[in-house]
Amino acid sequence: MNLEQFSQYACERVNRYLDQSLSTYTPAKALHEAMRYSLFNGGKRVRPMLTYAVAELFSAANELTDASAAAVESIHAYSLIHDDLPAMDDDNLRRGKPTCHIQYDEATAILAGDALQTFAFELLSQPKFNQASVQLSLIQTLQSASGRHGMVTGQMIDLSNVNKAMSLQDLELMHRHKTGAIIKAAVKMGAQSVGVDDEEVYRSLDAYASAIGLAFQVQDDIIDITSDTQTLGKTQFSDEDANKPTYPKLLGLDGAKVLAKQLHDEAVAQVTPFGAKSVPLVELANYIIARNH
Amino acid sequence: MNLEQFSQYACERVNRYLDQSLSTYTPAKALHEAMRYSLFNGGKRVRPMLTYAVAELFSAANELTDASAAAVESIHAYSLIHDDLPAMDDDNLRRGKPTCHIQYDEATAILAGDALQTFAFELLSQPKFNQASVQLSLIQTLQSASGRHGMVTGQMIDLSNVNKAMSLQDLELMHRHKTGAIIKAAVKMGAQSVGVDDEEVYRSLDAYASAIGLAFQVQDDIIDITSDTQTLGKTQFSDEDANKPTYPKLLGLDGAKVLAKQLHDEAVAQVTPFGAKSVPLVELANYIIARNH
Numbered sequence: 001m002n003l004e005q006f007s008q009y010a011c012e013r014v015n016r017y018l019d020q021s022l023s024t025y026t027p028a029k030a031l032h033e034a035m036r037y038s039l040f041n042g043g044k045r046v047r048p049m050l051t052y053a054v055a056e057l058f059s060a061a062n063e064l065t066d067a068s069a070a071a072v073e074s075i076h077a078y079s080l081i082h083d084d085l086p087a088m089d090d091d092n093l094r095r096g097k098p099t100c101h102i103q104y105d106e107a108t109a110i111l112a113g114d115a116l117q118t119f120a121f122e123l124l125s126q127p128k129f130n131q132a133s134v135q136l137s138l139i140q141t142l143q144s145a146s147g148r149h150g151m152v153t154g155q156m157i158d159l160s161n162v163n164k165a166m167s168l169q170d171l172e173l174m175h176r177h178k179t180g181a182i183i184k185a186a187v188k189m190g191a192q193s194v195g196v197d198d199e200e201v202y203r204s205l206d207a208y209a210s211a212i213g214l215a216f217q218v219q220d221d222i223i224d225i226t227s228d229t230q231t232l233g234k235t236q237f238s239d240e241d242a243n244k245p246t247y248p249k250l251l252g253l254d255g256a257k258v259l260a261k262q263l264h265d266e267a268v269a270q271v272t273p274f275g276a277k278s279v280p281l282v283e284l285a286n287y288i289i290a291r292n293h
Numbered sequence: 294m295n296l297e298q299f300s301q302y303a304c305e306r307v308n309r310y311l312d313q314s315l316s317t318y319t320p321a322k323a324l325h326e327a328m329r330y331s332l333f334n335g336g337k338r339v340r341p342m343l344t345y346a347v348a349e350l351f352s353a354a355n356e357l358t359d360a361s362a363a364a365v366e367s368i369h370a371y372s373l374i375h376d377d378l379p380a381m382d383d384d385n386l387r388r389g390k391p392t393c394h395i396q397y398d399e400a401t402a403i404l405a406g407d408a409l410q411t412f413a414f415e416l417l418s419q420p421k422f423n424q425a426s427v428q429l430s431l432i433q434t435l436q437s438a439s440g441r442h443g444m445v446t447g448q449m450i451d452l453s454n455v456n457k458a459m460s461l462q463d464l465e466l467m468h469r470h471k472t473g474a475i476i477k478a479a480v481k482m483g484a485q486s487v488g489v490d491d492e493e494v495y496r497s498l499d500a501y502a503s504a505i506g507l508a509f510q511v512q513d514d515i516i517d518i519t520s521d522t523q524t525l526g527k528t529q530f531s532d533e534d535a536n537k538p539t540y541p542k543l544l545g546l547d548g549a550k551v552l553a554k555q556l557h558d559e560a561v562a563q564v565t566p567f568g569a570k571s572v573p574l575v576e577l578a579n580y581i582i583a584r585n586h
Contacts, residue, residue: 024442027446027466027470028441028453031441082404085403087400087403105380106380107380107452110378111445114407114410114440117407117410117440118436118439119440121432121436122442125436132426132428132429133425135425135429136418136425136428140419146411147411147412148319148321148325148328148411152407152408152411153319153320156401157321159400160323173320
């Protein structure tokens with residue numbers, strides 16, 4: 001399977017699982033609609049791809065892999081809704097479509113984000129799996145990446161550094177929390193979902209995830225200044241305009257490209273020892289530094 | 294122990310546990326401060342009291358009871374932060390103090406709420422407990438009360454009915470989701486935390502929780518029009534001003550008082566069969582319909 005095929009496979013699989021899992025009745029129709037609007041907005045599903053690709057290093061992905069991929073994507077979707085709010089990044093456009101608070105309203109967007117966070121823990125705690133210890137490990141991994149130890153702290157560091165000079169070290173600290181933690185969780189949960197219990201494997205996977213997570217962010221900063229608004233599906237120079245610290249600002253455009261390539265190579269070195277099944281993970285690393293949107 | 298003593302015991306115990314559990318370092322100082330500000334704002338800790346009182350019907354409260362009480366209170370605290378936001382209820386005052394977004398700013402308040410929700414699942418998933426199946430049950434209970442099946446749906450119903458006529462049935466549906474679900478969870482988790490495994494017991498506890506949850510809300514509506522701003526610690530007539538449906542509007546003040554009393558009696562009837570240990574639960578029910586703030 002090449003990356004395009006793998007991407008299609010992972011997208012279809014996680015979308016089907018999300019769709020089925022969300023279909024239960026709720027008496028607040030607009031809440032459900034806003035949750036769906038943000039979950040199914042044409043996202044690339046990079047995190048679910050990672051979860052499936054890692055699981056399949058070891059065995060066939062199972063329903064706990066589906067729940068893990070879906071839970072990670074729900075956390076990601078909630079974070080985008082809240083990040084886009086007027087009090088945060090104040091973005092009107094996301095993947096070429098109105099952001100949740102523009103399509104609905106601010107209150108609905110706040111609540112849809114809140115409910116999507118809970119939904120992630122709903123997915124992982126479903127009684128039908130009857131695998132309490134694996135499920136609890138998955139929940140530990142996800143919560144630790146999502147809240148004060150991970151993503152929310154990253155967003156807080158980000159917001160408090162707008163218009164401030166930021167060192168390379170601080171920028172990395174911010175990204176490792178804001179986006180890196182969830183990418184690491186997506187990778188780890190892939191292995192946890194199929195019962196991997198080998199510390200050395202987890203160390204390699206963690207190093208892979210850590211490197212591609214940062215590479216993803218460096219590339220994001222690069223394409224913010226090299227791609228136009230139409231290609232991006234969001235406003236070009238949005239980071240530049242918000243006066244946010246970026247890798248190209250600190251390292252120059254070429255320096256940022258060199259860093260992205262180094263991180264890519266580190267990532268690839270961690271997973272090639274897993275053999276032929278590592279191809280999607282290698283191709284994902286290639287994609288991350290080659291993409292222009 | 295009378296109710297005042299029991300309240301002091303539960304408050305001290307859950308506060309100590311929250312304080313210890315939050316003390317881990319995070320690189321985002323303001324996030325931590327805002328989380329603490331909202332968690333320790335002089336709340337009455339009614340939900341933790343319920344968790345402890347229910348656990349102690351069966352045996353001594355244990356550390357899982359602490360984690361349960363603390364997790365429920367974290368969900369409650371997060372919901373208050375988000376409810377108070379300008380896009381939601383737009384409240385500046387909570388328990389006589391500036392609300393989180395006034396004390397800090399809107400972005401910090403949104404993120405502190407987000408992180409407090411995650412924190413609840415962090416508390417319940419701690420590896421040190423090593424009781425995966427009980428922990429997973431606690432997480433199931435809490436998530437189901439917090440998100441699209443519970444509290445968030447209630448808040449959404451509430452927001453979409455401002456300035457609208459609402460039937461008694463719809464008002465009850467709203468409250469059962471918005472506040473009732475978490476009160477039920479607080480009660481159920483008390484029993485789960487000490488390993489209760491008796492469906493009939495859970496049915497009685499659920500009926501108790503359901504009745505006091507609704508009584509709490511009816512009483513809230515009553516005191517909104519009978520107590521002044523200073524006693525309330527929030528603006529008097531705030532529901533009245535927002536043109537929200539309330540029990541006194543639908544039933545008249547006397548009708549609302551009769552309903553609160555009926556619900557109280559139903560609640561008490563469910564727990565008196567547990568004997569002398571039910572005293573705190575009975576006194577809590579008494580307090581709920583006697584309080585004026």
